[in-house]
Amino acid sequence: MFRRRSSPKVEEAAPPPAGRERCAAGGCRRLDGTQCSYVDKRSRRCPTAWCPNHVADVAGFPYCRRHASTMSAIEGGEVVAGLPDLDNRAPSLVGWISRELDEPIRDVLTRVAPPSGARLVTDPVRLIITPGGSTRRWAKTWKIVDSTSVLNRVSIEVDEVDDCHVSARVDTELIGRGLPPWIGNRQAGRQVDPQVDAAERAEFAAAMARSIELVVTGEEVAFGH
Ligand SMILES: [Zn+2]
Ligand SMILES: [Zn+2]
Known part of the structure; x- marks a missing residue:
C-alpha cells in the first residue's frame, strides 16, 4: 500500500x-x-x-x-527528504529496470531460499541517503527473510548525481554497474529504430539478470563496467 x-x-x-x-x-x-x-x-x-x-x-x-x-x-510514497531535481531520472530508471528484472530476481531468490520458514519481500523504489547526506541513491530491493533476519538481498540502484548508470547490489556488495543502451545512444546522438532499441533493452536486462543470478547462486560476478 x-x-x-x-x-x-x-x-x-x-x-x-x-x-x-x-x-x-x-x-x-x-x-x-x-x-x-x-x-x-x-x-x-x-x-x-x-x-x-x-x-x-x-x-x-x-x-x-x-x-x-x-x-x-515510488508508488506515490511520500519522500520526506524531497524528490529529485525536475530533470532527474534516477527513480524512474530504477523503476524501469526493476520491472524488467522482477521476475528473474524473484526466481533466483526463491531458488536459493531455504525450503521452509523463509519468504520473499520487496520494497518499492526508495531513497537511501548515506550517513551525512552526501549521496542520494534510489533503490528497489528484494529480500528473502526468515523470522529473525534477512538471508539474501538484491537491490537495483541509481545515484541521483549519476542518473545514467544502474548498479546492482547483492547483499551489500556492488556487483556491477552499467549504462543502459538507450541512454548511451542518446548521449552519442545515435538514432536507433524501435526494434533495435527493444532488442538492446532486453539484452541489457538479461545481462544484469544473469550477473545477479551468478552472484546470488555463488557462481560468478560481472556485468558492464
Ligand atoms: Zn512534470
Ligand atoms: Zn493535449
Whole structure:
C-alpha cells in the first residue's frame, strides 16, 4: 500500500487555475491543460501542463509523463527528504529496470531460499541517503527473510548525481554497474529504430539478470563496467 501524498505543495508554487493551460503535448492544441504536480527538493514545480488526453494520473494527482514515471516508481510514497531535481531520472530508471528484472530476481531468490520458514519481500523504489547526506541513491530491493533476519538481498540502484548508470547490489556488495543502451545512444546522438532499441533493452536486462543470478547462486560476478 502506498500513502497518498498529503499535498503536492500547490499553494507554495501558486499555479494558475487547473485546466486552463496550453497542453504541452506535441501537436496538441487544447487549452484545458492542468499543470504537472511534481515539486522537486528545491521546491521547483514542473512547469508543463497537459490536457485530459495527455495528462498522466498517479494517486489522484496530474503529472507529465516523465514525472508520472517517477511517482509510479515510488508508488506515490511520500519522500520526506524531497524528490529529485525536475530533470532527474534516477527513480524512474530504477523503476524501469526493476520491472524488467522482477521476475528473474524473484526466481533466483526463491531458488536459493531455504525450503521452509523463509519468504520473499520487496520494497518499492526508495531513497537511501548515506550517513551525512552526501549521496542520494534510489533503490528497489528484494529480500528473502526468515523470522529473525534477512538471508539474501538484491537491490537495483541509481545515484541521483549519476542518473545514467544502474548498479546492482547483492547483499551489500556492488556487483556491477552499467549504462543502459538507450541512454548511451542518446548521449552519442545515435538514432536507433524501435526494434533495435527493444532488442538492446532486453539484452541489457538479461545481462544484469544473469550477473545477479551468478552472484546470488555463488557462481560468478560481472556485468558492464
Ligand atoms: Zn493535449
Ligand atoms: Zn512534470
